[in-house]
């Protein structure tokens with residue numbers, strides 16, 4: 001029946017991208033448009049004594065200049081925090097432009113609006129800000145020390161929250177009674193997402209209709225509208241339209257609600273002209289939400305046979321200067337709840353402290369919480385295997401949750417939907433030719449070469465859900481997805497989705513679902529996303545939720561429409577609806593050749609000349625999908641690396657990945673998601689890190705200083721999959737956007753350490769730069 | 784103060800007045816409204832702005848518009864001829880060599896130049912040729928495949 005689902009259909013959206021006809025926010029030009037440049041703090045922590053804009057205002061082409069005080073005087077609210085962690089959480093205000101004090105380098109202090117971008121930038125240089133510099137702190141652990149500079153009056157100890165999960169006594173006991181324990185100190189360094197399209201926003205106020213349109217490079221336009229209307233500007237939602245057109249990558253950094261979206265929306269109402277702001281890359285480095293930044297100690301206890309008995313984890317999460325939209329939930333609920341991994345660990349306890357520092361706010365970055373959890377567990381597993389002299393694959397196999405144990409309740413909240421972990425491991429072992437590879441490793445060592453093999457058997461929780469649970473864990477949003485499907489009189493179909501595509505290929509994948517649902521050609525389906533005026537409601541794209549939540553909403557809307565269409569078909573065929581079957585785009589009276597096509601039914605729906613009384617004309621419907629549970633994709637990645645002993649440089653020789661993301665709608669697109677994900681995970685292990693100096697200056701503030709992987713740095717990846725459908729949704733899908741990143745960081749890290757462990761290197765912290773690796777090799781006196 | 788420049792862009796002659804400090808990429812995007820050429824950085828690392836200047840791949844964020852005076856510029860909009868996609872464009876679609884598409888015009892144009900000099904590259908050579916272009920989405924895996932396919 002399915003012609004498209006499961007097929008590697010070429011992407012519908014590619015036509016415009018390969019010919020330069022994409023339409024990203026910065027490509028849009030509106031009549032009478034002005035350009036904004038934001039004056040930003042050069043200091044990490046300072047009092048604003050005064051701001052003088054007189055000279056700047058007198059420059060040619062300058063239209064207006066506003067400061068935080070202007071916005072405050074106008075009643076503009078704080079950038080909202082979307083996730084409450086515990087009753088006692090400290091939520092200090094975050095003004096869109098700083099008032100009184102700046103708290104990180106790049107904190108905005110004024111906006112200059114001019115006729116063109118060059119004029120705006122010129123004038124911005126003449127804005128005089130008198131700062132009184134205060135001592136700064138950039139490290140999470142140091143910010144908690146007595147006497148550390150305090151960022152917010154509301155949180156004198158710089159702590160926003162202390163969160164815990166699991167049974168502390170049980171975990172303590174398990175570790176006490178363990179035959180042996182493995183302990184690691186783990187730094188999951190701060191990263192910068194680096195979507196290649198810098199963020200951009202255009203505010204466009206129509207005074208005649210009192211309507212605001214905001215174009216913004218966002219992953220979830222509806223949420224931005226909700227937050228901005230309800231919490232910041234206090235203007236009604238029906239007067240606001242948010243458009244996120246083509247967006248050049250997000251990776252989490254375009255989920256959150258940013259000050260610039262507020263500033264453009266507010267200022268356009270003041271000057272009654274459209275205003276565009278587009279970040280320069282160095283501005284992105286200072287203001288795009290950063291990711292990760294955990295400092296963790298973790299202990300895992302085993303019995304004498306290698307069965308895991310308990311896990312205890314303590315993490316300090318650096319939140320940056322303010323609470324970004326989802327900042328609280330990521331190092332807590334999206335992290336602690338995944339610490340069981342693929343293993344039947346009986347007792348787990350985790351404590352997380354969220355801390356303010358004079359750095360850029362931290363929010364989601366690909367995987368968000370789950371890569372951090374996987375890194376902790378999988379590093380512990382490889383280390384423990386080495387300490388116990390066991391094969392790392394066998395230690396994992398021994399501890400896997402059995403396939404007949406699903407749904408499986410972990411000790412940390414989650415109930416895994418479905419899983420079968422051994423086949424993925426076996427396939428990966430086979431693909432990398434494991435036995436032979438170990439042989440090669442031995443031989444290599446004899447020759448003085450440094451070859452390592454690393455594992456990562458991960459689990460992921462996709463499509464945060466259901467709304468009931470989201471509410472219970474403090475998330476200030478529901479987590480369903482909306483869809484609207486409209487059938488035109490000629491049988492052409494429009495699908496409106498609340499999910500947002502910024503590279504994931506929704507225009508194709510969702511069209512595949514609709515084309516198969518109606519038995520029509522994919523060319524007859526158009527998918528619309530990223531515009532709050534066209535789409536009833538939605539929650540956007542992040543956390544690999546698009547197909548699992550958004551796709552199923554579309555499926556549900558299609559089913560509703562087919563219910564009605566069947567009645568129309570029954571009328572046309574003068575048969576009872578119960579006697580009809582739907583196949584290949586037609587309804588047929590069972591056992592006869594009497595049939596009517598989808599297109600014919602569509603026409604009748606809109607030209608109801610001869611229509612039964614109880615049917616209403618038209619053929620369209622909306623649906624919302626609120627999932628029963630998260631979905632839990634999993635898999636095993638294995639890689640081999642070689643280290644050049646003279647330079648410490650790591651080369652990934654081979655990388656194999658076996659992932660199980662449930663049913664797959666478009667294998668080509670899913671593989672592409674995995675490739676990109678693996679590359680980003682590799683970036684974290686080997687090169688990427690946001691580095692601050694003690695005064696709070698970001699030293700990795702340009703693409704020259706922050707090492708994004710290039711084509712030359714990476715191998716091609718070998719990818720395969722197993723399929724364990726999700727039992728909780730009709731499409732049986734789980735989600736694939738983050739799996740690669742979640743798995744690959746631990747996998748490559750384990751391989752590097754495996755390559756040097758025999759030299760006495762016990763541990764290394766990311767990123768494993770040549771310098772760090774070389775020092776580790778040579779610092780142990782073994783060579 | 785402005786200068787008069789004559790630039791042929793995608794086969795069309797343009798005479799324009801530009802300030803000497805205006806970057807070629809801004810001239811293409813803002814003045815000619817050819818927005819297929821993208822800006823991803825301000826340090827000439829990302830390659831999103833790559834165009835052909837007299838047939839040679841060049842980062843248009845690293846050139847002033849005045850430096851293009853008297854020269855021929857090809858942007859992504861000028862690559863398809865007579866409604867026919869260039870084989871590289873076809874190959875990127877076939878091999879899923881793009882996701883968000885933001886890096887894609889720059890990648891295609893830099894590879895275009897590369898293939899003029901090496902029509903049968905191996906994987907290593909392709910990866911090396913992509914040094915000046917960042918792609919954050921694809922992990923380069925399918926970009927390499929697309930270039931191989933186009934070279935066939």
Ligand code: FES
Nearest residue numbers: 823827830832844
């Ligand atoms: S914009 Fe030219 S190289 Fe990045």
Ligand code: FES
Nearest residue numbers: 882883886918920
């Ligand atoms: S496709 Fe998104 S940056 Fe390359």
